[in-house]
Amino acid sequence: MMKLIIFDFDGTLADTREYVMEVVRELQPKYHYVMPPPQAVHGKHIFSILREDLKLPLWRIPFFVNDVRKRIYVMCRNARLYPGIARALKRVSADCQIGIVSSNDAQVVHAVLKRHHVQCVSFVRGRAPLFGKHRILKLIMRSKRLSPDEVVYVGDEIRDVIAAKKARVRSAAVLWGYNSPASLKKEHPDLVCKLPTDFVSLLTL
Numbered sequence: 001m002m003k004l005i006i007f008d009f010d011g012t013l014a015d016t017r018e019y020v021m022e023v024v025r026e027l028q029p030k031y032h033y034v035m036p037p038p039q040a041v042h043g044k045h046i047f048s049i050l051r052e053d054l055k056l057p058l059w060r061i062p063f064f065v066n067d068v069r070k071r072i073y074v075m076c077r078n079a080r081l082y083p084g085i086a087r088a089l090k091r092v093s094a095d096c097q098i099g100i101v102s103s104n105d106a107q108v109v110h111a112v113l114k115r116h117h118v119q120c121v122s123f124v125r126g127r128a129p130l131f132g133k134h135r136i137l138k139l140i141m142r143s144k145r146l147s148p149d150e151v152v153y154v155g156d157e158i159r160d161v162i163a164a165k166k167a168r169v170r171s172a173a174v175l176w177g178y179n180s181p182a183s184l185k186k187e188h189p190d191l192v193c194k195l196p197t198d199f200v201s202l203l204t205l
Contacts, residue, residue, distance in 0.1 A: 002096050005202050008155035009102035011177030013085050019075040043183035045158045073105040081116045088196035093120035100124045101136050134166035161187040170205045
């Protein structure tokens with residue numbers, strides 16, 4: 001039985017894609033990239049998108065990510081949880097502690113959870129590094145004195161599955177977020193969630 005289930009936020013619990021796309025369009029004149037079609041990037045790691053599709057030089061990526069974040073933190077307060085998420089979280093929280101680790105701002109996450117009357121989340125760690133979530137997962141385990149086999153990380157992107165593996169915790173991938181089902185399955189997560197009701201299976205990974 002799992003003792004802690006940690007969820008990603010954007011694309012996993014909340015649908016923020018329209019806001020991300022709007023921000024990327026807004027920044028196009030500043031960074032001079034050609035907008036790739038959504039279907040072309042759906043199966044790619046975010047670093048590949050930045051380098052191969054947007055063709056951003058390495059030195060410009062931190063500035064671009066910072067610009068995106070500043071705008072996203074404002075816009076995502078209006079995001080909606082995916083249908084069935086609130087009920088699924090409440091069900092799972094009856095048997096296990098729930099936390100959130102997100103690249104988004106913690107205040108944004110709390111605002112969305114409050115608007116959807118979700119009160120079962122024990123903690124939120126916001127502004128996690130885009131490529132360093134595994135470090136946050138390790139810190140959380142250490143602070144709660146949990147072993148990797150007592151923790152599972154749930155996300156919607158390739159980088160989430162990779163972060164879980166680097167932290168040596170179980171991984172779960174949801175199929176309704178930013179990356180395609182095929183690309184996620186190639187990373188061999190421990191569990192694939194087709195619907196929020198599948199969260200119950202996280203308890204017995």
